[in-house]
Amino acid sequence: MLILGFESSCDETGVALVDASGDATPRLLGHALHSQIEMHQAYGGVVPELASRDHIRRVLPLTDAVMAQAGLPLSAVDAIAHTRGPGLAGALLVGSGVACALGMALGKPVIGVHHLEGHLLSPFLSADPPQFPFVALLVSGGHTQLMRVDGVGRYELLGETIDDAAGEAFDKSAKLLGLGYPGGPALSKLAQQGDPAAYKLPRPLLHSGDLDFSFAGLKTAVLTQVKRLAQAHPDGPATSHLADPLTAQQKADVAASAQAAIVDVLVKKSLAALDQTGLQRLVVAGGVGANSRLREQLNAACARRKVRVHYPELHLCTDNGAMIALAAGLRVQAGLADLAPGGYHFDVRPRWPLAELSADTAV
Template identity: 90%
Template sequence: MGIESSCDETGVALVDASGSATPRLLGHALHSQIEMHQAYGGVVPELASRDHIRRVLPLTDTVLAQAGLPLSAVDAIAYTRGPGLAGALLVGSGVACALGFALGKPVIGVHHLEGHLLSPFLSADPPEFPFVALLVSGGHSQLMRVDGVGRYELLGETIDDAAGEAFDKSAKLLGLPYPGGPALSRLALQGDPQAYKFPRPLLHSGDLDFSFAGLKTAVLTQVKRLAHASPEGPATLHLADPLNAQQKADVAASVQAAIVDVLVRKSMAAIRQTGLMRLVVAGGVGANVLLREQLGTACAKAGVRVHYPELHLCTDNGAMIALAGGMRVQAGLADDGPVGYPFDVKPRWPLSELGGAIAA
């Protein structure tokens, strides 16, 4: 069983990761708090924690009913140990430890990003080790070489804003509702991606690191310029108010094109650097349609296989946590977590500190 409660989504799932067969998703339930947080323009940690408390046990009952299994059939319970919001993480940790103690079953603290990293193994087209992974979630943009469970080598990462943050912050400048990234991607479908030439930070840096803070600044400058040029008058508190619908769509399309261009070209550079011929894309931004299209085209030209998690597993979910826990058990790495049943969480937990398993 996997329990995810790191931020604004409560997820519970059951995964069969036994034996050498491909892991199977037996049951999966998810509650998103998006509607609750929209009124505040972002996640309110205290509200998130309280909502996790209300949702997690009903979701657990739903998952067990889907799988047609009693709670006693669960062999181990995995929970998101970090990173994330401390209060939200403690909800998942508390429930997992209580269930583990009651059942006499082991409890495994899973790194949230490792869950994303391994999530494509639940897809209809699972990858094989080794591969290059592009991990692009809300606050993370990383390229990694993955040789097996727990065997990760960091190739490049963001030095400031991540791709997901660039999407969200640009959306906020355009006055789009929370969550901004998906809203910007939808609006971009109506715009011209060549309308505005936004920078591609670190594209020619010679390394595999990312930087999107400068892109956000360029978007701010462009929105201000358009707002002041608008017949409705200068920019107000909501910078995008004076922009017309087409201007907003063109900015959105141009921003998305810049972000995707960097992600695709850096990913292909990582493929060339490692000599591997398999790419895995994971994390919420991995659901972006343009990113999938352009990566698919680039990989096809290079003869590289590309794998994605199913769309419903791109966002935070319990299935990826259950899978990561199960794969760690199979790899003999479950002992990397806390011993016993402590309510143990790590709100700040670099992937490089994951049980000392990162390759040098």
């Protein structure tokens, strides 16, 4: 079965084609992605209306590119998948609209996919795919969760953030340092030049005894540290940006210290989740999963415990159509997708807890 997938939940337009024939893990046949980063940089963050309009411009040319990669016509597609949620409502509607229009034109079924399930299952497209069951650490821009995963659609929430997500902590700390958008990758790059032990920053909920996260206090601690350094500067606090008086080394040290605090919490909580469940396999997915320090620390900690750790390929850590087509393919194989043609309507869920999927018989 050939499944064409569309991802348009935020600021990346992704299209991909996978082969989900039989019981074998779906294979990626074509993949194309357009990032809106350059467009949103002028505004310091994602502008929803601009994001939606850009998805409209990009989605059909990307679809043509994917089908050309696969060497197949659109008529060869057996089902069409799209991100149903969560995400920006207008952006989600673009992917939903295109998927439903193609489904109706081709007489093919349309499958709505949960964005986080796409991230969760994305390591199955890697050279070292995991096996069920496993603990999953989902760390994307607005989500930080630990899940027990016993199979496709069989998810148990173990812990989640009670305020800011890890990705938001990266972005907000970067903004305090004047690093611009997107903040997370910029902060990680700057942190490579800094000392992670330069400043003592808090590790919120590290010893809470549960698997929940909290990063809002860390952002406040970074703000306090930047203010302290700025006020100690001979010229006093900045007038244009708070971090302007800081030296390049001070900024790098703050970045490294903030990154170390975030990574320490993610690693310790992940290990605690493995202890609590008794599982010996960890999957890390989402944009923050590309962070090199997080991978280094998790790899070392899991190696000491003889625990297997799996990641998506680096180019599939960010939002992409491949993970959406993959998730749909795995749902089809598990008998959890409605393959009856029809029902072509705009049905998106900007807010959609992943745990609700366990109660769904089909999507």
